[in-house]
Amino acid sequence: MPHSEAPDHPELADVGRLARRLVDRAVQTARTEDQPLRRLLVDHLGPDAATLPTVSATWPSYEHVNVQVGLEAWLEAGLECTYEVFGITGIGMMRHMEIVGVGDFLQPPNQGPFGSASFGGVMTVAVPSGPSGQTYPCVSHGIYLVDDAGARLAIVLQPVSRGPNPEVVLQITGAEQDRIQAILGEIQTLAHERSVFRGQVISFGPEVFGPGRQVPMNFLDRPSVARDQIVLPDAVLDNIERQVLGVGRHSGRLLASGQHLKRGVLLHGAPGTGKTHTVGYLLGQLPEATVIVISGRALGRIREACSVARSLQPAIVVVEDVDLIAEQREARPGEHPLLFQLLNEMDGLNSGADVTFLLTTNRADLLEPALAARPGRVDLAAELPLPDADARRQLIRLYQGNLVLDLTHPETVIERTDGVTAAFLKELLRKAALLSCESDPADPADAPDAPIRVTDTHLAAALDQLLDTRNQLTRILLGGEPPRPKPEPPHPKPDHPHPKADHPDPKADHARPKKPPKKPAPAP
Ligand SMILES: Nc1ncnc2c1ncn2[C@@H]1O[C@H](COP(=O)(O)OP(=O)(O)O)[C@@H](O)[C@H]1O
Numbered sequence: 001m002p003h004s005e006a007p008d009h010p011e012l013a014d015v016g017r018l019a020r021r022l023v024d025r026a027v028q029t030a031r032t033e034d035q036p037l038r039r040l041l042v043d044h045l046g047p048d049a050a051t052l053p054t055v056s057a058t059w060p061s062y063e064h065v066n067v068q069v070g071l072e073a074w075l076e077a078g079l080e081c082t083y084e085v086f087g088i089t090g091i092g093m094m095r096h097m098e099i100v101g102v103g104d105f106l107q108p109p110n111q112g113p114f115g116s117a118s119f120g121g122v123m124t125v126a127v128p129s130g131p132s133g134q135t136y137p138c139v140s141h142g143i144y145l146v147d148d149a150g151a152r153l154a155i156v157l158q159p160v161s162r163g164p165n166p167e168v169v170l171q172i173t174g175a176e177q178d179r180i181q182a183i184l185g186e187i188q189t190l191a192h193e194r195s196v197f198r199g200q201v202i203s204f205g206p207e208v209f210g211p212g213r214q215v216p217m218n219f220l221d222r223p224s225v226a227r228d229q230i231v232l233p234d235a236v237l238d239n240i241e242r243q244v245l246g247v248g249r250h251s252g253r254l255l256a257s258g259q260h261l262k263r264g265v266l267l268h269g270a271p272g273t274g275k276t277h278t279v280g281y282l283l284g285q286l287p288e289a290t291v292i293v294i295s296g297r298a299l300g301r302i303r304e305a306c307s308v309a310r311s312l313q314p315a316i317v318v319v320e321d322v323d324l325i326a327e328q329r330e331a332r333p334g335e336h337p338l339l340f341q342l343l344n345e346m347d348g349l350n351s352g353a354d355v356t357f358l359l360t361t362n363r364a365d366l367l368e369p370a371l372a373a374r375p376g377r378v379d380l381a382a383e384l385p386l387p388d389a390d391a392r393r394q395l396i397r398l399y400q401g402n403l404v405l406d407l408t409h410p411e412t413v414i415e416r417t418d419g420v421t422a423a424f425l426k427e428l429l430r431k432a433a434l435l436s437c438e439s440d441p442a443d444p445a446d447a448p449d450a451p452i453r454v455t456d457t458h459l460a461a462a463l464d465q466l467l468d469t470r471n472q473l474t475r476i477l478l479g480g481e482p483p484r485p486k487p488e489p490p491h492p493k494p495d496h497p498h499p500k501a502d503h504p505d506p507k508a509d510h511a512r513p514k515k516p517p518k519k520p521a522p523a524p
């Protein structure tokens with residue numbers, strides 16, 4: 001029905017029409033009152049808010065903190081930029097279902113799924129942002145009303161779950177398409193430049209499924225292991241250092257002469273030979289590098305780890321116990337999708353990428369076929385050997401700490417520990433120290449700093465316990481390969497005046513003679 005001009009002398013029908021129009025307007029106003037968010041946006045952006053262009057960008061959800069930091073950096077950078085931020089409320093389940101754009105809030109009443117949207121105080125989540133429990137408050141489901149030197153903008157920041165992986169979306173609405181596009185680019189750049197991950201050691205936790213779940217991510221303290229705390233043959237450690245540290249140190253010259261920087265190093269050897277320890281040392285030598293550690297159930301997040309590494313070079317991706325993914329066969333038998341994914345990622349980096357892959361495994365045999373089939377990903381496979389006699393002497397000195405080693409037959413323990421790992425020797429010294437404490441009649445509370453005196457007897461007893469066949473699991477856990485077959489090991493004479501009080505007689509506790517080991521320790 002066409003609208004007619006208001007007549008000078010209204011007829012009865014016109015009065016009715018006028019009344020209806022007044023009622024319509026009142027209802028419209030009431031509905032706008034019902035939609036406070038719509039009103040807020042229209043007040044800020046103007047009456048044509050619904051037709052303004054919007055630009056948006058999406059990040060994986062673990063980048064939320066960096067998007068927040070980037071957005072705030074942009075807001076603070078503009079000299080004539082003022083803003084207010086509100087929380088979007090009243091959208092219930094819709095908050096994870098699909099992107100809420102400003103336009104959705106501007107739909108006429110009762111249209112679209114966000115008709116009920118309202119606003120309230122800003123809602124934040126404390127997201128990890130640094131080691132020692134540091135967090136940064138991140139706005140979730142927030143709307144920023146910005147006045148950037150006269151240009152009115154609305155910026156919506158919200159977590160969403162569209163596909164299998166949670167994401168965070170940032171949308172900017174404003175009058176000028178070019179300007180909002182440029183602003184989005186600036187925020188993306190700032191989010192990258194100020195990434196809280198840069199130069200940190202981050203571990204990716206396992207995937208958590210379900211809508212709205214934050215992807216767990218932890219910041220770790222960078223390990224500090226000194227070079228002299230590592231007991232390995234010089235050639236082995238030199239090689240590892242050259243590959244990992246040397247390439248980084250000379251990256252400029254290597255690149256300039258056409259050499260690639262990315263590198264893959266596989267540390268393999270029995271459990272307890274120092275693979276993780278060596279990784280810790282290398283990380284400490286590269287304080288600028290961003291490190292992403294994945295292991296265990298988080299191995300499925302290799303793609304994300306590599307994506308962070310690519311964007312924050314120089315970077316190191318540490319994949320601990322990489323054999324776990326080699327064993328994880330999926331759908332098709334005989335395939336190792338996760339391992340191949342890792343190898344693809346290693347291969348996919350461009351040659352100038354300063355990214356190091358440090359892989360560790362106890363089971364190089366499981367990886368060998370896959371690595372051999374796809375050469376070039378791992379350019380150094382370093383075996384960390386079991387310590388030889390000399391190394392065992394060094395390890396005992398290293399882990400002796402402030403213990404007083406009062407040994408009449410120091411070589412006995414070196415002989416008896418042929419075939420054990422460094423971790424085993426470390427535990428051996430602690431156990432001997434504990435046995436010494438137990439046998440000391442003095443009250444430990446009286447002199448907590450009193451030096452602990454370890455004798456041949458303590459060491460022998462500790463070794464008996466650790467090597468005892470009934471402690472096989474402990475021994476395996478400490479990486480203690482059974483000693484090579486030997487004549488009955490020379491048992492040092494107790495040098496303590498009261499051996500009985502010194503420790504429970506090992507013979508009483510472990511009456512059985514030690515069984516000869518089933519197989520000799522593998523040659524290093
Ligand atoms: N080669 C080594 N030199 C010095 N200490 C070592 C060595 N190997 C292991 N250790 C000690 O044993 C502990 C456990 O070793 P770890 O590096 O975790 O073994 P892996 O990762 O090879 O199983 C280390 O924290 C370190 O204290």
Ligand SMILES: [Mg+2]
Pocket residue numbers: 275276277320360
């Ligand atoms: Mg380890």
